Amino acid sequence: xxxxxxxxxxxxxxxxxxxxxxxxFAPYFRPDEPKKFAIVHKVFGASNVSKMxxxxxxxxxxxxxxxxxxxxxxxxxxxVYGCVGAISCLQNQVSQLQLQLAVAQAEILSIQMQxxxxxxxxxxxxxxxxxxxxxxxxxxDHQDIDDDKSSTSLLLSSAANIINNNQLNLSGQYFGFASxxxxxxxxxxxxxxxxx
Amino acid sequence: MSNPTSSRxxxxxxxxxxxxxxxxxxxxxxxxxxxxxxxxxxxYGASNVGKLLQQLPERARFEAVESLYYExxxxxxxxVYGCAGIVSWxxxxxxxxxSEIAKTRAEITVFLNSNISISELNTQHPQTDDxxxxxxxxxxxxPL
Numbered sequence: 481x482x483x484x485x486x487x488x489x490x491x492x493x494x495x496x497x498x499x500x501x502x503x504x505f506a507p508y509f510r511p512d513e514p515k516k517f518a519i520v521h522k523v524f525g526a527s528n529v530s531k532m533x534x535x536x537x538x539x540x541x542x543x544x545x546x547x548x549x550x551x552x553x554x555x556x557x558x559x560v561y562g563c564v565g566a567i568s569c570l571q572n573q574v575s576q577l578q579l580q581l582a583v584a585q586a587e588i589l590s591i592q593m594q595x596x597x598x599x600x601x602x603x604x605x606x607x608x609x610x611x612x613x614x615x616x617x618x619x620x621d622h623q624d625i626d627d628d629k630s631s632t633s634l635l636l637s638s639a640a641n642i643i644n645n646n647q648l649n650l651s652g653q654y655f656g657f658a659s660x661x662x663x664x665x666x667x668x669x670x671x672x673x674x675x676x
Numbered sequence: 677m678s679n680p681t682s683s684r685x686x687x688x689x690x691x692x693x694x695x696x697x698x699x700x701x702x703x704x705x706x707x708x709x710x711x712x713x714x715x716x717x718x719x720y721g722a723s724n725v726g727k728l729l730q731q732l733p734e735r736a737r738f739e740a741v742e743s744l745y746y747e748x749x750x751x752x753x754x755x756v757y758g759c760a761g762i763v764s765w766x767x768x769x770x771x772x773x774x775s776e777i778a779k780t781r782a783e784i785t786v787f788l789n790s791n792i793s794i795s796e797l798n799t800q801h802p803q804t805d806d807x808x809x810x811x812x813x814x815x816x817x818x819p820l
Contacts, residue, residue: 525721532719532755540756547760551747559728560736563759564743570766577773584780591787 490517495526504533508545516549523552686713691722700729704741712745719748 488499489506490513499506505526509517520529529548533541555562685702688695690713695702701722705713716725725744729737751758 523724524719525724528719528721532751536755544756547757550760550763551751551758555728555747559732560740561743562747563763564746566763567759567766570763570770574766574769574773577770577777581773581777581780584777584784588780588784588787591784591791595787595791 487511490514491521491526494518494521504530508533508542519552519556520545520548523555524548683707686710687717687722687725690714690717700726704729704738715748715752716741716744719751720744 487493488497488511489503490509490511491505492499492503493511493514494517505517509520524532529545532548533544536544551563554566558565561568684695684707685699686705686707686709687701688699689707690710701713705716720728725741728740728744732740747759750762754761757764
Protein backbone atom coordinates (compact mmCIF):
# COMPACT_ATOMS: atom_id res chain seq x y z
CA UNK A 481 0.00 0.00 0.00
CA UNK A 482 1.30 3.49 -0.68
CA UNK A 483 2.53 5.61 2.21
CA UNK A 484 -0.21 8.02 3.16
CA UNK A 485 -3.42 8.46 1.23
CA UNK A 486 -1.97 10.13 -1.89
CA UNK A 487 1.78 10.64 -1.40
CA UNK A 488 4.10 8.07 -2.95
CA UNK A 489 6.66 6.33 -0.78
CA UNK A 490 10.22 7.64 -0.69
CA UNK A 491 11.43 5.05 -3.20
CA UNK A 492 8.78 5.82 -5.80
CA UNK A 493 9.38 9.54 -5.28
CA UNK A 494 13.07 9.12 -5.93
CA UNK A 495 12.50 6.76 -8.86
CA UNK A 496 9.75 9.04 -10.18
CA UNK A 497 7.21 6.37 -10.69
CA UNK A 498 3.69 5.65 -9.62
CA UNK A 499 3.52 4.16 -6.16
CA UNK A 500 1.35 1.06 -6.45
CA UNK A 501 -0.89 -0.11 -3.64
CA UNK A 502 1.27 -3.20 -3.20
CA UNK A 503 4.57 -1.33 -3.55
CA UNK A 504 7.16 -3.50 -1.80
CA PHE A 505 9.08 -0.49 -0.53
CA ALA A 506 6.19 1.56 0.81
CA PRO A 507 5.96 0.00 4.31
CA TYR A 508 9.66 0.58 4.96
CA PHE A 509 10.52 3.83 3.19
CA ARG A 510 8.09 6.48 4.30
CA PRO A 511 7.73 9.69 2.28
CA ASP A 512 9.20 11.73 5.15
CA GLU A 513 12.45 9.71 5.10
CA PRO A 514 13.88 10.30 1.64
CA LYS A 515 17.50 9.95 2.71
CA LYS A 516 16.95 6.42 3.96
CA PHE A 517 16.00 5.11 0.54
CA ALA A 518 18.48 7.35 -1.26
CA ILE A 519 21.40 5.82 0.60
CA VAL A 520 20.22 2.25 0.09
CA HIS A 521 19.60 2.90 -3.60
CA LYS A 522 23.04 4.47 -3.99
CA VAL A 523 24.85 1.43 -2.56
CA PHE A 524 22.68 -1.54 -3.44
CA GLY A 525 20.34 -0.34 -6.14
CA ALA A 526 16.55 -0.35 -5.99
CA SER A 527 16.13 -3.50 -8.05
CA ASN A 528 18.56 -5.48 -5.89
CA VAL A 529 16.80 -4.31 -2.73
CA SER A 530 13.46 -5.25 -4.24
CA LYS A 531 14.73 -8.75 -5.11
CA MET A 532 16.15 -9.20 -1.61
CA UNK A 533 12.89 -8.18 0.02
CA UNK A 534 10.83 -10.39 -2.24
CA UNK A 535 12.86 -13.40 -1.15
CA UNK A 536 12.10 -12.75 2.51
CA UNK A 537 8.92 -13.40 4.48
CA UNK A 538 7.02 -10.22 5.29
CA UNK A 539 7.75 -10.32 9.03
CA UNK A 540 11.52 -10.18 8.38
CA UNK A 541 11.55 -7.38 5.84
CA UNK A 542 11.65 -4.49 8.31
CA UNK A 543 14.77 -5.86 9.96
CA UNK A 544 16.33 -6.54 6.58
CA UNK A 545 15.68 -2.95 5.47
CA UNK A 546 17.18 -1.58 8.66
CA UNK A 547 20.30 -3.70 8.28
CA UNK A 548 20.63 -2.64 4.63
CA UNK A 549 20.34 1.02 5.67
CA UNK A 550 23.02 0.44 8.30
CA UNK A 551 25.38 -1.22 5.84
CA UNK A 552 24.74 1.41 3.18
CA UNK A 553 25.43 4.18 5.71
CA UNK A 554 28.66 2.48 6.73
CA UNK A 555 29.71 2.16 3.09
CA UNK A 556 28.98 5.83 2.37
CA UNK A 557 30.98 6.87 5.45
CA UNK A 558 33.84 4.55 4.58
CA UNK A 559 33.81 3.68 0.87
CA VAL A 560 36.80 1.36 1.19
CA TYR A 561 35.90 -0.81 4.18
CA GLY A 562 32.24 -0.13 4.91
CA CYS A 563 30.81 -2.34 7.62
CA VAL A 564 33.89 -4.54 7.60
CA GLY A 565 35.88 -1.72 9.17
CA ALA A 566 33.49 -1.65 12.11
CA ILE A 567 33.69 -5.44 12.45
CA SER A 568 37.47 -5.32 12.50
CA CYS A 569 37.46 -2.62 15.17
CA LEU A 570 35.00 -4.55 17.33
CA GLN A 571 36.98 -7.77 16.92
CA ASN A 572 40.04 -6.03 18.30
CA GLN A 573 38.04 -4.75 21.25
CA VAL A 574 36.74 -8.22 22.00
CA SER A 575 40.25 -9.69 21.88
CA GLN A 576 41.62 -7.05 24.24
CA LEU A 577 38.76 -7.49 26.67
CA GLN A 578 39.15 -11.26 26.63
CA LEU A 579 42.81 -10.82 27.50
CA GLN A 580 41.90 -8.51 30.38
CA LEU A 581 39.37 -11.06 31.59
CA ALA A 582 41.89 -13.87 31.38
CA VAL A 583 44.40 -11.85 33.41
CA ALA A 584 41.78 -11.03 36.03
CA GLN A 585 40.71 -14.68 36.28
CA ALA A 586 44.32 -15.77 36.55
CA GLU A 587 44.77 -13.26 39.34
CA ILE A 588 41.88 -14.80 41.26
CA LEU A 589 43.41 -18.23 40.75
CA SER A 590 46.71 -16.95 42.00
CA ILE A 591 45.12 -15.43 45.10
CA GLN A 592 43.16 -18.60 45.80
CA MET A 593 46.19 -20.81 45.42
CA GLN A 594 48.23 -18.62 47.74
CA UNK A 595 45.56 -18.97 50.44
CA UNK A 596 44.77 -22.70 50.45
CA UNK A 597 43.89 -22.84 54.17
CA UNK A 598 41.14 -20.26 53.86
CA UNK A 599 37.62 -21.40 53.34
CA UNK A 600 37.12 -21.15 49.57
CA UNK A 601 33.74 -20.09 48.49
CA UNK A 602 32.23 -22.24 45.88
CA UNK A 603 32.08 -20.35 42.67
CA UNK A 604 29.13 -20.63 40.39
CA UNK A 605 29.90 -22.45 37.19
CA UNK A 606 31.12 -20.01 34.60
CA UNK A 607 31.87 -20.54 30.98
CA UNK A 608 35.20 -18.78 31.43
CA UNK A 609 36.56 -20.63 34.49
CA UNK A 610 39.58 -22.86 33.87
CA UNK A 611 39.04 -26.59 33.81
CA UNK A 612 40.08 -28.76 36.80
CA UNK A 613 42.81 -30.35 34.70
CA UNK A 614 44.30 -26.90 34.04
CA UNK A 615 44.29 -26.12 37.76
CA UNK A 616 46.07 -29.36 38.64
CA UNK A 617 48.66 -28.80 35.92
CA UNK A 618 49.32 -25.32 37.27
CA UNK A 619 49.78 -26.68 40.80
CA UNK A 620 52.24 -29.37 39.75
CA ASP A 621 54.22 -27.20 37.34
CA HIS A 622 54.74 -24.24 39.65
CA GLN A 623 55.97 -25.26 43.08
CA ASP A 624 57.62 -22.04 44.31
CA ILE A 625 54.41 -20.12 44.31
CA ASP A 626 55.56 -17.61 46.90
CA ASP A 627 58.35 -16.34 44.68
CA ASP A 628 57.40 -13.02 43.01
CA LYS A 629 58.89 -13.94 39.64
CA SER A 630 57.17 -17.30 39.43
CA SER A 631 53.91 -15.71 40.58
CA THR A 632 54.10 -13.29 37.67
CA SER A 633 54.93 -16.01 35.18
CA LEU A 634 52.16 -18.15 36.69
CA LEU A 635 49.74 -15.29 36.15
CA LEU A 636 50.78 -14.88 32.53
CA SER A 637 50.75 -18.58 31.74
CA SER A 638 47.38 -18.96 33.43
CA ALA A 639 46.06 -16.10 31.31
CA ALA A 640 47.44 -17.72 28.17
CA ASN A 641 45.85 -21.06 29.05
CA ILE A 642 42.52 -19.45 29.74
CA ILE A 643 42.64 -17.59 26.44
CA ASN A 644 43.54 -20.72 24.52
CA ASN A 645 40.74 -22.69 26.10
CA ASN A 646 38.12 -20.02 25.58
CA GLN A 647 39.24 -18.43 22.31
CA LEU A 648 36.22 -17.89 20.12
CA ASN A 649 36.52 -19.06 16.57
CA LEU A 650 35.30 -15.73 15.28
CA SER A 651 35.66 -16.49 11.60
CA GLY A 652 33.64 -19.65 12.04
CA GLN A 653 31.07 -17.73 14.04
CA TYR A 654 30.71 -15.14 11.27
CA PHE A 655 29.71 -17.54 8.56
CA GLY A 656 27.68 -19.80 10.80
CA PHE A 657 25.94 -16.94 12.54
CA ALA A 658 22.23 -17.51 12.92
CA SER A 659 19.78 -14.66 12.69
CA UNK A 660 18.62 -13.29 15.99
CA UNK A 661 16.37 -10.44 16.98
CA UNK A 662 18.24 -7.31 17.87
CA UNK A 663 16.58 -4.83 20.17
CA UNK A 664 19.12 -2.05 20.43
CA UNK A 665 22.31 -1.81 18.46
CA UNK A 666 24.68 1.08 18.39
CA UNK A 667 27.14 2.06 15.73
CA UNK A 668 30.52 1.37 17.32
CA UNK A 669 32.15 4.34 15.70
CA UNK A 670 29.58 7.05 16.13
CA UNK A 671 27.28 5.58 18.82
CA UNK A 672 24.15 6.25 16.82
CA UNK A 673 21.15 3.99 16.74
CA UNK A 674 21.39 1.13 14.25
CA UNK A 675 17.72 1.01 13.63
CA UNK A 676 16.67 4.30 12.13
CA MET B 677 41.19 -2.94 -28.11
CA SER B 678 39.70 -5.73 -26.03
CA ASN B 679 41.10 -8.82 -24.43
CA PRO B 680 40.65 -12.08 -26.24
CA THR B 681 37.61 -14.04 -25.13
CA SER B 682 39.68 -16.52 -23.22
CA SER B 683 41.19 -13.85 -20.92
CA ARG B 684 38.04 -11.95 -20.03
CA UNK B 685 37.74 -11.06 -16.38
CA UNK B 686 35.10 -12.80 -14.30
CA UNK B 687 32.85 -9.73 -14.42
CA UNK B 688 32.82 -9.50 -18.21
CA UNK B 689 32.42 -13.27 -18.52
CA UNK B 690 29.42 -13.19 -16.20
CA UNK B 691 27.90 -10.22 -17.98
CA UNK B 692 28.72 -11.73 -21.38
CA UNK B 693 30.42 -8.67 -22.70
CA UNK B 694 33.77 -7.78 -24.18
CA UNK B 695 36.49 -7.13 -21.65
CA UNK B 696 38.36 -3.94 -22.60
CA UNK B 697 42.03 -3.42 -21.82
CA UNK B 698 41.09 -0.81 -19.21
CA UNK B 699 38.27 -2.83 -17.66
CA UNK B 700 37.90 -1.49 -14.14
CA UNK B 701 36.84 -4.85 -12.72
CA UNK B 702 39.55 -6.90 -14.35
CA UNK B 703 42.30 -6.53 -11.69
CA UNK B 704 39.92 -7.49 -8.88
CA UNK B 705 37.77 -10.20 -10.40
CA UNK B 706 40.10 -12.70 -12.05
CA UNK B 707 38.55 -15.21 -14.42
CA UNK B 708 39.59 -18.14 -12.23
CA UNK B 709 37.20 -17.05 -9.42
CA UNK B 710 33.78 -16.53 -11.00
CA UNK B 711 31.92 -16.92 -7.71
CA UNK B 712 33.54 -13.82 -6.27
CA UNK B 713 31.97 -11.56 -8.84
CA UNK B 714 28.71 -13.50 -8.84
CA UNK B 715 28.21 -12.82 -5.12
CA UNK B 716 29.15 -9.16 -5.34
CA UNK B 717 26.93 -8.67 -8.39
CA UNK B 718 23.99 -10.39 -6.71
CA UNK B 719 24.03 -7.96 -3.79
CA TYR B 720 25.39 -4.74 -5.22
CA GLY B 721 25.04 -4.97 -8.97
CA ALA B 722 27.85 -4.58 -11.47
CA SER B 723 27.18 -0.92 -12.23
CA ASN B 724 27.20 0.08 -8.55
CA VAL B 725 30.48 -1.76 -8.06
CA GLY B 726 31.96 -0.02 -11.09
CA LYS B 727 30.82 3.41 -9.83
CA LEU B 728 32.23 2.73 -6.38
CA LEU B 729 35.60 1.65 -7.76
CA GLN B 730 35.79 4.66 -10.02
CA GLN B 731 35.38 6.98 -7.06
CA LEU B 732 38.31 5.40 -5.23
CA PRO B 733 42.02 5.82 -5.80
CA GLU B 734 43.59 2.77 -7.41
CA ARG B 735 45.56 1.85 -4.29
CA ALA B 736 42.33 1.47 -2.29
CA ARG B 737 40.32 -0.55 -4.80
CA PHE B 738 41.59 -3.99 -3.86
CA GLU B 739 40.61 -3.53 -0.20
CA ALA B 740 37.27 -2.12 -1.26
CA VAL B 741 36.51 -5.16 -3.40
CA GLU B 742 37.58 -7.46 -0.58
CA SER B 743 35.19 -5.78 1.81
CA LEU B 744 32.38 -5.79 -0.74
CA TYR B 745 32.90 -9.50 -1.29
CA TYR B 746 32.87 -10.17 2.47
CA GLU B 747 29.70 -8.16 2.96
CA UNK B 748 28.03 -9.83 0.00
CA UNK B 749 28.95 -13.23 1.42
CA UNK B 750 27.51 -12.29 4.82
CA UNK B 751 24.32 -11.04 3.21
CA UNK B 752 23.89 -14.23 1.20
CA UNK B 753 24.45 -16.32 4.33
CA UNK B 754 22.13 -14.16 6.43
CA UNK B 755 19.67 -12.37 4.11
CA VAL B 756 17.96 -10.55 6.98
CA TYR B 757 20.87 -9.09 8.96
CA GLY B 758 24.00 -9.61 6.85
CA CYS B 759 27.08 -7.90 8.25
CA ALA B 760 24.98 -5.82 10.61
CA GLY B 761 24.17 -9.02 12.46
CA ILE B 762 27.85 -9.65 13.05
CA VAL B 763 28.31 -6.11 14.34
CA SER B 764 25.42 -6.65 16.71
CA TRP B 765 26.82 -9.98 17.89
CA UNK B 766 30.24 -8.48 18.53
CA UNK B 767 28.73 -5.61 20.49
CA UNK B 768 26.89 -8.12 22.64
CA UNK B 769 30.15 -10.00 23.16
CA UNK B 770 31.84 -6.81 24.31
CA UNK B 771 29.03 -6.13 26.75
CA UNK B 772 29.19 -9.68 28.14
CA UNK B 773 32.94 -9.71 28.55
CA UNK B 774 32.93 -6.27 30.18
CA SER B 775 30.34 -7.52 32.68
CA GLU B 776 32.45 -10.58 33.37
CA ILE B 777 35.54 -8.43 33.91
CA ALA B 778 33.67 -6.20 36.36
CA LYS B 779 32.39 -9.25 38.23
CA THR B 780 35.83 -10.82 38.37
CA ARG B 781 37.46 -7.64 39.61
CA ALA B 782 34.81 -7.32 42.31
CA GLU B 783 35.63 -10.87 43.40
CA ILE B 784 39.32 -9.99 43.54
CA THR B 785 38.49 -7.01 45.75
CA VAL B 786 36.45 -9.26 48.05
CA PHE B 787 39.31 -11.74 48.27
CA LEU B 788 41.86 -9.06 49.01
CA ASN B 789 39.65 -7.42 51.63
CA SER B 790 38.98 -10.74 53.34
CA ASN B 791 42.72 -11.45 53.42
CA ILE B 792 43.37 -8.07 55.01
CA SER B 793 40.63 -8.63 57.62
CA ILE B 794 41.99 -12.03 58.61
CA SER B 795 45.52 -10.77 58.91
CA GLU B 796 44.32 -7.82 61.03
CA LEU B 797 42.42 -10.20 63.32
CA ASN B 798 45.52 -12.34 63.78
CA THR B 799 47.72 -9.40 64.77
CA GLN B 800 45.29 -7.41 66.98
CA HIS B 801 44.04 -8.26 70.48
CA PRO B 802 40.67 -10.03 70.48
CA GLN B 803 37.55 -7.88 70.96
CA THR B 804 35.82 -8.24 74.39
CA ASP B 805 32.34 -7.60 73.13
CA ASP B 806 32.39 -10.76 71.04
CA UNK B 807 31.57 -13.65 73.37
CA UNK B 808 32.61 -16.28 70.88
CA UNK B 809 36.01 -14.76 70.26
CA UNK B 810 36.55 -14.14 73.98
CA UNK B 811 35.84 -17.78 74.83
CA UNK B 812 38.17 -18.93 72.09
CA UNK B 813 40.94 -16.67 73.26
CA UNK B 814 40.43 -17.96 76.80
CA UNK B 815 40.80 -21.52 75.55
CA UNK B 816 44.12 -20.62 73.96
CA UNK B 817 45.41 -18.72 76.94
CA UNK B 818 44.26 -21.23 79.54
CA PRO B 819 42.41 -20.42 82.75
CA LEU B 820 43.16 -17.05 84.34
